[in-house]
Protein backbone atom coordinates (compact mmCIF):
# COMPACT_ATOMS: atom_id res chain seq x y z
CA UNK A 134 0.00 0.00 0.00
CA UNK A 135 1.29 3.47 -0.91
CA UNK A 136 0.70 6.31 1.51
CA UNK A 137 0.84 9.98 0.61
CA UNK A 138 1.59 12.03 3.76
CA UNK A 139 0.20 15.56 3.94
CA UNK A 140 1.12 17.95 6.74
CA UNK A 141 -1.80 19.18 8.91
CA UNK A 142 -4.97 17.58 10.27
CA UNK A 143 -8.35 16.54 8.85
CA UNK A 144 -9.57 20.13 9.05
CA UNK A 145 -6.67 21.70 7.11
CA UNK A 146 -6.50 18.85 4.58
CA UNK A 147 -10.29 18.73 4.09
CA UNK A 148 -10.11 21.06 1.07
CA UNK A 149 -8.13 18.37 -0.77
CA UNK A 150 -10.10 15.33 0.35
CA UNK A 151 -12.61 15.14 -2.53
CA UNK A 152 -9.78 15.65 -5.05
CA UNK A 153 -7.66 12.98 -3.30
CA UNK A 154 -10.50 10.46 -3.61
CA UNK A 155 -11.04 11.43 -7.24
CA UNK A 156 -7.34 10.86 -7.91
CA UNK A 157 -7.62 7.33 -6.50
CA UNK A 158 -7.18 7.63 -2.71
CA UNK A 159 -8.93 4.75 -0.92
CA UNK A 160 -8.97 6.24 2.58
CA UNK A 161 -7.64 9.05 4.78
CA UNK A 162 -6.30 8.68 8.30
CA UNK A 163 -5.28 11.39 10.76
CA UNK A 164 -1.91 10.97 12.50
CA UNK A 165 -0.22 13.44 14.87
CA UNK A 166 0.58 16.51 12.73
CA UNK A 167 -0.21 14.79 9.42
CA UNK A 168 -2.88 13.04 7.34
CA UNK A 169 -2.16 9.81 5.46
CA UNK A 170 -3.92 9.25 2.12
CA UNK A 171 -3.87 5.56 1.08
CA UNK A 172 -3.43 4.79 -2.62
CA UNK A 173 -3.33 1.41 -4.45
CA UNK A 174 -0.47 2.80 -6.58
CA UNK A 175 1.81 5.84 -6.70
CA UNK A 176 0.84 8.69 -8.97
CA UNK A 177 1.61 12.36 -9.61
CA UNK A 178 -0.34 14.52 -7.14
CA UNK A 179 -0.80 18.30 -7.27
CA UNK A 180 -0.46 18.62 -3.46
CA UNK A 181 2.51 19.19 -1.14
CA UNK A 182 3.47 15.91 0.59
CA UNK A 183 5.64 12.82 0.37
CA UNK A 184 5.23 9.09 -0.36
CA UNK A 185 5.68 6.27 2.15
CA UNK A 186 5.41 2.48 1.56
CA UNK A 187 3.43 0.17 3.91
CA UNK A 188 2.70 -3.58 3.86
CA UNK A 189 -0.74 -4.06 2.26
CA UNK A 190 -2.64 -5.48 5.20
CA UNK A 191 -1.66 -3.02 7.96
CA UNK A 192 -3.81 -0.07 7.04
CA UNK A 193 -6.99 -2.05 6.33
CA UNK A 194 -6.75 -3.85 9.68
CA UNK A 195 -6.07 -0.59 11.55
CA UNK A 196 -8.86 1.16 9.68
CA UNK A 197 -11.35 -1.62 10.51
CA UNK A 198 -10.31 -1.62 14.17
CA UNK A 199 -10.84 2.16 14.49
CA UNK A 200 -14.13 2.31 12.57
CA UNK A 201 -17.06 3.56 14.72
CA UNK A 202 -20.84 3.42 14.05
CA UNK A 203 -22.19 6.64 12.49
CA UNK A 204 -25.72 8.01 12.92
CA UNK A 205 -27.16 9.98 9.98
CA UNK A 206 -30.82 11.00 10.29
CA UNK A 207 -32.90 7.84 10.79
CA UNK A 208 -29.94 5.62 9.79
CA UNK A 209 -26.97 4.17 11.61
CA UNK A 210 -24.07 2.94 9.49
CA UNK A 211 -22.41 -0.13 10.99
CA UNK A 212 -19.68 -2.58 10.11
CA UNK A 213 -20.93 -6.19 10.36
CA UNK A 214 -19.15 -6.71 13.72
CA UNK A 215 -20.62 -3.60 15.42
CA UNK A 216 -23.39 -3.97 17.99
CA UNK A 217 -26.18 -1.37 18.10
CA UNK A 218 -29.20 -1.13 20.39
CA UNK A 219 -30.77 2.10 19.01
CA UNK A 220 -33.96 2.38 16.92
CA UNK A 221 -32.17 3.62 13.78
CA UNK A 222 -32.41 1.77 10.45
CA UNK A 223 -29.17 -0.20 10.18
CA UNK A 224 -27.05 0.10 7.07
CA UNK A 225 -24.38 -2.60 7.28
CA UNK A 226 -21.26 -1.98 5.22
CA UNK A 227 -18.29 -4.26 4.82
CA UNK A 228 -15.45 -1.70 4.91
CA UNK A 229 -13.50 -1.99 1.70
CA UNK A 230 -11.77 0.28 -0.73
CA UNK A 231 -14.86 2.26 -1.86
CA UNK A 232 -15.73 5.74 -0.56
CA UNK A 233 -18.91 5.83 1.49
CA UNK A 234 -18.69 4.57 5.08
CA UNK A 235 -20.89 7.39 6.37
CA UNK A 236 -17.95 8.97 8.16
CA UNK A 237 -17.66 11.86 5.71
CA UNK A 238 -19.93 14.90 6.14
CA UNK A 239 -20.92 14.76 2.47
CA UNK A 240 -22.30 11.21 2.78
CA UNK A 241 -24.08 11.92 6.07
CA UNK A 242 -25.82 15.02 4.71
CA UNK A 243 -26.91 13.14 1.56
CA UNK A 244 -28.34 10.31 3.71
CA UNK A 245 -30.23 12.82 5.88
CA UNK A 246 -31.61 14.59 2.80
CA UNK A 247 -32.67 11.25 1.29
CA UNK A 248 -34.52 10.35 4.49
CA UNK A 249 -36.54 13.58 4.18
CA UNK A 250 -37.38 13.22 0.48
CA UNK A 251 -37.64 9.54 -0.51
CA UNK A 252 -41.10 8.00 -0.66
CA UNK A 253 -41.97 4.35 -1.29
CA UNK A 254 -41.72 3.22 -4.93
CA UNK A 255 -39.89 6.33 -6.12
CA UNK A 256 -37.27 5.66 -8.83
CA UNK A 257 -33.98 6.83 -7.33
CA UNK A 258 -30.57 7.19 -9.02
CA UNK A 259 -27.38 7.31 -6.95
CA UNK A 260 -24.77 8.85 -9.27
CA UNK A 261 -21.23 8.04 -8.04
CA UNK A 262 -22.39 5.28 -5.74
CA UNK A 263 -19.02 4.18 -4.22
CA UNK A 264 -19.88 1.68 -1.47
CA UNK A 265 -23.56 1.91 -2.51
CA UNK A 266 -24.50 3.50 0.81
CA UNK A 267 -26.92 6.10 -0.60
CA UNK A 268 -28.69 3.70 -2.97
CA UNK A 269 -28.98 1.17 -0.13
CA UNK A 270 -30.41 3.86 2.18
CA UNK A 271 -32.95 4.84 -0.51
CA UNK A 272 -33.94 1.17 -1.02
CA UNK A 273 -34.47 0.81 2.75
CA UNK A 274 -36.90 3.72 2.53
CA UNK A 275 -38.85 1.75 -0.09
CA UNK A 276 -37.41 3.23 -3.30
CA UNK A 277 -36.48 1.36 -6.47
CA UNK A 278 -32.82 2.33 -6.45
CA UNK A 279 -30.11 2.23 -9.09
CA UNK A 280 -26.43 3.06 -8.44
CA UNK A 281 -23.78 3.87 -11.05
CA UNK A 282 -20.07 4.63 -10.77
CA UNK A 283 -17.20 5.12 -13.21
CA UNK A 284 -14.86 3.08 -11.00
CA UNK A 285 -15.20 -0.64 -11.88
CA UNK A 286 -13.65 -1.63 -8.52
CA UNK A 287 -16.60 -0.35 -6.47
CA UNK A 288 -19.46 -2.12 -8.31
CA UNK A 289 -18.93 -5.60 -6.77
CA UNK A 290 -18.47 -4.02 -3.32
CA UNK A 291 -21.71 -2.05 -3.64
CA UNK A 292 -23.54 -5.21 -4.79
CA UNK A 293 -22.16 -7.17 -1.81
CA UNK A 294 -23.27 -4.37 0.53
CA UNK A 295 -26.81 -4.47 -0.91
CA UNK A 296 -26.92 -8.24 -0.28
CA UNK A 297 -25.67 -7.74 3.27
CA UNK A 298 -28.60 -5.35 3.85
CA UNK A 299 -31.10 -7.60 2.07
CA UNK A 300 -32.22 -4.87 -0.31
CA UNK A 301 -32.55 -5.05 -4.08
CA UNK A 302 -30.47 -2.38 -5.85
CA UNK A 303 -29.03 -2.56 -9.33
CA UNK A 304 -25.42 -1.32 -9.55
CA UNK A 305 -23.81 -0.64 -12.92
CA UNK A 306 -20.57 0.72 -14.28
CA UNK A 307 -21.17 4.10 -15.90
CA UNK A 308 -22.31 7.64 -15.41
CA UNK A 309 -25.29 9.82 -16.14
CA UNK A 310 -25.21 9.21 -19.90
CA UNK A 311 -25.59 5.46 -19.32
CA UNK A 312 -28.79 5.43 -17.24
CA UNK A 313 -32.35 5.27 -18.37
CA UNK A 314 -34.69 7.76 -16.69
CA UNK A 315 -36.93 9.30 -15.81
CA UNK A 316 -36.11 9.27 -12.09
CA UNK A 317 -38.16 10.80 -9.28
CA UNK A 318 -35.04 11.57 -7.28
CA UNK A 319 -31.33 11.73 -8.09
CA UNK A 320 -28.61 11.92 -5.44
CA UNK A 321 -25.00 12.67 -6.40
CA UNK A 322 -22.14 13.02 -3.93
CA UNK A 323 -19.46 14.25 -6.35
CA UNK A 324 -17.74 17.66 -6.35
CA UNK A 325 -18.66 21.23 -7.25
CA UNK A 326 -17.02 21.47 -10.67
CA UNK A 327 -18.60 18.21 -11.82
CA UNK A 328 -22.07 19.27 -10.60
CA UNK A 329 -21.69 22.55 -12.51
CA UNK A 330 -20.61 20.66 -15.65
CA UNK A 331 -23.45 18.14 -15.31
CA UNK A 332 -26.13 20.79 -14.54
CA UNK A 333 -27.80 20.84 -18.00
CA UNK A 334 -27.65 17.02 -18.20
CA UNK A 335 -29.17 16.58 -14.73
CA UNK A 336 -32.44 18.04 -16.02
CA UNK A 337 -32.70 15.25 -18.61
CA UNK A 338 -32.76 12.61 -15.85
CA UNK A 339 -36.23 13.73 -14.72
CA UNK A 340 -39.70 13.82 -16.25
CA UNK A 341 -41.98 16.78 -15.51
CA UNK A 342 -40.61 17.18 -11.99
CA UNK A 343 -38.25 15.55 -9.50
CA UNK A 344 -35.77 16.12 -6.69
CA UNK A 345 -32.02 16.48 -7.05
CA UNK A 346 -29.71 16.13 -4.03
CA UNK A 347 -26.17 17.38 -4.66
CA UNK A 348 -23.49 16.73 -2.06
CA UNK A 349 -19.67 16.99 -2.02
CA UNK A 350 -19.72 20.78 -2.48
CA UNK A 351 -17.07 22.85 -0.72
CA UNK A 352 -18.55 26.04 0.73
CA UNK A 353 -16.17 28.22 -1.29
CA UNK A 354 -17.43 26.61 -4.54
CA UNK A 355 -21.16 26.65 -3.68
CA UNK A 356 -21.85 29.71 -5.89
CA UNK A 357 -20.47 27.88 -8.95
CA UNK A 358 -23.00 25.05 -8.46
CA UNK A 359 -25.91 27.34 -7.66
CA UNK A 360 -25.38 29.47 -10.78
CA UNK A 361 -25.17 26.42 -13.03
CA UNK A 362 -28.24 24.73 -11.50
CA UNK A 363 -30.38 27.86 -11.59
CA UNK A 364 -29.49 28.32 -15.28
CA UNK A 365 -30.65 24.72 -15.92
CA UNK A 366 -34.28 24.88 -14.69
CA UNK A 367 -33.71 23.86 -11.06
CA UNK A 368 -35.15 25.70 -8.03
CA UNK A 369 -33.38 25.47 -4.67
CA UNK A 370 -35.57 23.75 -2.05
CA UNK A 371 -33.17 23.37 0.87
CA UNK A 372 -29.53 23.63 1.87
CA UNK A 373 -27.48 21.74 4.47
CA UNK A 374 -24.03 22.58 5.73
CA UNK A 375 -21.57 20.72 7.95
CA UNK A 376 -18.26 22.52 8.45
CA UNK A 377 -16.93 23.44 5.01
CA UNK A 378 -19.26 21.07 3.17
CA UNK A 379 -22.61 21.95 1.60
CA UNK A 380 -25.47 19.79 0.30
CA UNK A 381 -28.03 21.44 -2.01
CA UNK A 382 -31.51 20.07 -2.61
CA UNK A 383 -33.27 21.16 -5.80
CA UNK A 384 -36.62 20.73 -7.51
CA UNK A 385 -36.56 20.12 -11.26
CA UNK A 386 -39.16 22.44 -12.78
Ligand SMILES: C[S@@+](CC[C@H](N)C(=O)[O-])C[C@H]1O[C@@H](n2cnc3c(N)ncnc32)[C@H](O)[C@@H]1O
Pocket residue numbers: 154232233234235239240243259260261262263264265266267281282283284287307308309322323349
Ligand atom coordinates in the same frame (compact mmCIF):
# COMPACT_ATOMS: atom_id res chain seq x y z
C1 LIG B 1 -17.27 11.02 -2.97
S1 LIG B 1 -17.56 9.41 -3.59
C2 LIG B 1 -19.27 9.17 -3.05
C3 LIG B 1 -19.59 7.75 -2.66
C4 LIG B 1 -20.94 7.57 -1.99
N1 LIG B 1 -22.02 7.87 -2.92
C5 LIG B 1 -21.09 8.46 -0.76
O1 LIG B 1 -21.93 9.35 -0.77
O2 LIG B 1 -20.34 8.26 0.20
C6 LIG B 1 -17.73 9.76 -5.31
C7 LIG B 1 -17.89 8.54 -6.19
O3 LIG B 1 -18.24 9.03 -7.49
C8 LIG B 1 -17.54 8.31 -8.48
N2 LIG B 1 -17.45 9.21 -9.64
C9 LIG B 1 -16.56 10.22 -9.86
N3 LIG B 1 -16.84 10.82 -11.04
C10 LIG B 1 -17.94 10.18 -11.56
C11 LIG B 1 -18.70 10.35 -12.75
N4 LIG B 1 -18.39 11.27 -13.65
N5 LIG B 1 -19.76 9.53 -12.96
C12 LIG B 1 -20.07 8.55 -12.07
N6 LIG B 1 -19.37 8.34 -10.93
C13 LIG B 1 -18.33 9.15 -10.67
C14 LIG B 1 -16.21 7.95 -7.82
O4 LIG B 1 -15.65 6.80 -8.43
C15 LIG B 1 -16.64 7.70 -6.36
O5 LIG B 1 -16.96 6.33 -6.13
